[in-house]
Amino acid sequence: MHGSGKTIRRPRRWALAVVALLACSALMLLGGCTSGIAGDKGTLKVGVRADIIGFGYLNEKTGKYYGLEIDIATEMASRMGYGDVEFVTVTPDDRKEMLSEGKVDALVACYSIADSRKKNFDFSPAYYNNAVVMVVQNSSLIDQLSGLKGGTIGTMAGANTAPMLAQKMADEGFSDGEVRSANEDNTDVQFDNYHLLQYASYQELSDALEEGLVDGMALDGAIAKTYMNDERHTLDDFSIDPQEYGVATQKDSDLSEPVATTIQSMLDDGTIDQLIDKWD
Structure with a gap:
């Protein structure tokens, strides 16, 4: 792997x-x-x-x-x-x-x-050590994290990716980290420079990326391998500190x-x- x-x-x-x-x-x-x-x-x-x-x-x-x-x-x-x-x-x-x-x-x-x-x-x-990566469709022409400003990022509900993503975005100066609005279960959250959606399964998250409902999906690199294909790539300038299983x-x-x-x-x-x- x-x-x-x-x-x-x-x-x-x-x-x-x-x-x-x-x-x-x-x-x-x-x-x-x-x-x-x-x-x-x-x-x-x-x-x-x-x-x-x-x-x-x-x-x-x-x-x-x-x-x-x-x-x-x-x-x-x-x-x-x-x-x-x-x-x-x-x-x-x-x-x-x-x-x-x-x-x-x-x-x-x-x-x-x-x-x-x-x-x-x-x-x-x-x-096992594993880092969180950001996956985008090749057709989006996004090759840097900055390309996701104003866009929608998807994560898996129940995982700890969403809070880590929010912290990473704040640390990188991508966002101020303040929630502008959120639904009751925090599966739909609006930040200043991006919109966060959380999905019930990785398959639904992957489908959302393919259908254009999200512009990027953040998930563990080991898990991302299951959903990678020739029409997708990971952003080289994005990674969240390795997760230890x-x-x-x-x-x-x-x-x-x-x-x-x-x-x-x-x-x-x-x-x-x-x-x-x-x-x-």
Whole structure:
């Protein structure tokens, strides 16, 4: 996944990994080492995306999920001793409630680590870095952010892109950051130099760009790859500081520490790097 995201690279401790593997193998012969694959903790229910190719994508014909985050969740559950993983589709609109209400045990769903979210959830170490980009149609002839002045920008409702966009525009002097008008759910907001519309799904956002309802769409670069084509490009002079994706669990839950420890071990031994390379 070059260009739109950067992995959190960690030193590959291959020697230690080999020693540990050999030691575990020896102990298994003596019945003293158990494998996570043969876990006895039952099923771990994980909230994932179903619409992001390369991260979490549901093949509706087969009912199977595919992607980097699917593999991460599967390996994580195995190492934690779970015998099975149940994947549950979540969206930016409902994932917070799904985790808060215990409908899923964890989120591995392009969920960026943010201070506002840490008030309600615990996060593992980041397993993926990703920046927000701005996508426009080639036919718009817009090649710089300044070309969007007076225009309409679309984002995904439920994501944290909209507030970050507002801050970025203010920091860049593109806008004074003051809201001129807004509807009740803030899906239609007017600023001084641009109009913000938020959509219920990325597909609707992409369609709005194609239909000319918005002049640009701001979204995570990794997600943007799903909706790119020969008729679109990203603006080279626009990027919002990298977003770090982490596994979210309920605040102070029994899962929080094991999840964090397991993801860290997957970073340390190079597993995350290998999975990212697989889906690159």
